[in-house]
Amino acid sequence: MPLARSAETGLAPDAQDLSGHLGTARRAAHAAGDFLRTRTAQRADFRSKGVDGDLVSDLDLGAEQLIVERLRADFPDIPVLAEEGGFYGATGSRWSWMVDPLDGTNNLAIGLSAYVVGIALCRDWQPVVSVVHEPETRRTWSAMIGAGMQGPVVHSQHACRNRTVVAWTQGYGVLRTDPQASSVKILLEWKTHRVLPLWAPLLGWVMLARGDIDAFVGYRPEPVDLPGGLLLARESGVRVVAWDGTAYEASFDPGSVGGAADRSFIAARTDRLGGLVGLVEQAASMAPHLAELASDRATALLTR
Incomplete structure (x- = not known):
């Protein structure tokens, strides 16, 4: 059938x-x-x-x-x-x-x-x-x-479950000074209960799919482990969108045009998704200011 x-x-x-x-x-x-x-x-x-x-x-x-x-x-x-x-x-x-x-x-x-x-x-x-x-x-x-x-699903019942817990991943090529990534991470730290930089993206996808965390945000993520995690999440009822809130249509073909930027995602249950899309939009307005601050800081260090 x-x-x-x-x-x-x-x-x-x-x-x-x-x-x-x-x-x-x-x-x-x-x-x-x-x-x-x-x-x-x-x-x-x-x-x-x-x-x-x-x-x-x-x-x-x-x-x-x-x-x-x-x-x-x-x-x-x-x-x-x-x-x-x-x-x-x-x-x-x-x-x-x-x-x-x-x-x-x-x-x-x-x-x-x-x-x-x-x-x-x-x-x-x-x-x-x-x-x-x-x-x-x-x-x-x-x-x-x-x-x-x-697979086993054990929903956590700890005291912070009414507050958003988010996993974060970014590609290895993303610099520490990347203003877009930095601005999103700053707002996530300010506005959610906890941000988990797991350094194991598939573990983050599993935690989201089984209900232990509320959301997963990725910036220019690595491609090989992304398809498997994405399918687990979707098949458990998680919604996945691009950073602008539109449908997530990334290609995992290594030769595809666009590359890592097109693979950035927000994944969450429906009740948390809108707030996270809004947070990423707000972070976009911060990014130019962070880039300017980073440039000023670098200049100050070089002129000492």
Whole structure:
């Protein structure tokens, strides 16, 4: 029986067609999770993979190899775009796997076990299957487009639940002095109860989907883990819009025009969404003043 169409994407794949893909993705994520869980207590080799602060380790590479081998074994005609190794297989297919073998490497590098494994299947660069696995707790969340999210949901009942808790993510290429990012973060700190810079975007998406936080705001986010998180959120009833409040229509094609700027998002339940869109609009008017202040500060330091 065909799945119902997603209200936001309009795609309607067949459930039978995707169930095999979902099963393979779950098994691959669990294998990678077992690998990571047994090795995080050991000394890992963390090293920079660029000038923008991102890290890679032997843990990322080992988990990625396990995942890619399993995906390619079951679906050899579907190429894989992975965080560390790039493309595996021929490009040009309507279908593609997108893999983040260890989302949270920077957390592990400082001894913080806040990380997950993420696998998404895209058709025409839009997500139709998603699996996120948390190795430390052995919990898994998954979704097929139109079929809802599956996985443990434990809604927090702490005292601040009547106040907005927001996760934040930004791309590694975003500078600390970026006035647009800085202005939004300042207002989020002022006007919400708590802002979580998790350094593991898929963990933020899972927390939003299961109801532990109220919103997730992203500025020029990295592309590989975004499709899987987006599908989990949408299938749990979360609305996702662009920073101007319009429909979120970002492409995850690495060759698409526009790039990271077009991927900025606001994700929240309907009752919190309007306020956050207004906050981002207000921040836009602050950005030029922050840029001017940053420039003046830099000039003062250089002339000392």
